[in-house]
Amino acid sequence: MEKLTNKLNKLLIERAELEAGLFDRLYKSILQEAIQGRLVPQIESEGTAEELLEEIRTEKKRLVKEGKLKKSAIANESRIFRGDDNKYYEQIGSNTKEISEEIPFDIPISWRWCRIEAIFHINPKNEAEDDTEAAFVPMEAVKPGYGSGFTFQLTKWKSIKRGYTHFADGDIAFAKITPCFQNRKSVIFHNLPSGIGAGTTELKVLRPLSNRISSEYVLAFLQSPYFIDEATFKGTANQQRIINGYVENRLFPLPPIEEQRRIAHRLQELLELTL
Numbered sequence: 001m002e003k004l005t006n007k008l009n010k011l012l013i014e015r016a017e018l019e020a021g022l023f024d025r026l027y028k029s030i031l032q033e034a035i036q037g038r039l040v041p042q043i044e045s046e047g048t049a050e051e052l053l054e055e056i057r058t059e060k061k062r063l064v065k066e067g068k069l070k071k072s073a074i075a076n077e078s079r080i081f082r083g084d085d086n087k088y089y090e091q092i093g094s095n096t097k098e099i100s101e102e103i104p105f106d107i108p109i110s111w112r113w114c115r116i117e118a119i120f121h122i123n124p125k126n127e128a129e130d131d132t133e134a135a136f137v138p139m140e141a142v143k144p145g146y147g148s149g150f151t152f153q154l155t156k157w158k159s160i161k162r163g164y165t166h167f168a169d170g171d172i173a174f175a176k177i178t179p180c181f182q183n184r185k186s187v188i189f190h191n192l193p194s195g196i197g198a199g200t201t202e203l204k205v206l207r208p209l210s211n212r213i214s215s216e217y218v219l220a221f222l223q224s225p226y227f228i229d230e231a232t233f234k235g236t237a238n239q240q241r242i243i244n245g246y247v248e249n250r251l252f253p254l255p256p257i258e259e260q261r262r263i264a265h266r267l268q269e270l271l272e273l274t275l
Helices: 002-035 049-065 215-222 257-274
Strands: 078-082 088-092 095-098 112-115 120-122 133-137 153-156 165-168 172-175 186-188 196-199 203-208 233-235 240-242 251-254
Touching (some): 165 203
Antiparallel strands (some): 133 153, 172 186, 172 203
């Protein structure tokens, strides 16, 4: 009887592992379809992502004026466009070069390619009084897998404002160290005490430069095979981190905001169906 029970338990474990593997392959495929503009239809009345990029450029000028961004964020700003010859070009300052070979896949005509550093504030800093209540998030408090989940420890800002990575409500973060990176430890921060927090230095934080960038769409991008599978690492065998510049220079497929929201909604529906 004991042998039969052990055999049954083994079969149940194997079945669960098989189902988990099938789900993983399926959802990876869905995420890739999503960031290539194949998950939901394009709607002409929603406009193009070019309007969103213009809004972000205006916001960057304001932040530079207020001293919250370096002047280089404007002077060295990347602008990617498609020429009359149907090739892709990137303009940085007065220099323009063809980058067609860098473009990883086709996107809808209403979408735009841009560098991550052009539309996000990367690893921003918070400012708060020392006695402000805040959240502390160690790596083990960030849920692996798909979707977003985290827990936090309540503390005072003075105890975590130095030596940790800062974040705030609405920021998107992901683990930059193996194997947490491959395990898709990534999160959208929300409902933080006082709206702020800090945590492990192994997190990379993205703060959208516009409220018309969907955090849920960004999370889908960060969990997609395009972002995860093509990363390059540096370090020892047991502690490797994504190389400097990988995130900043990664090409980001940007849809209009309403399409971003429709993509995020559809992904949530599909995730709930497969769980």
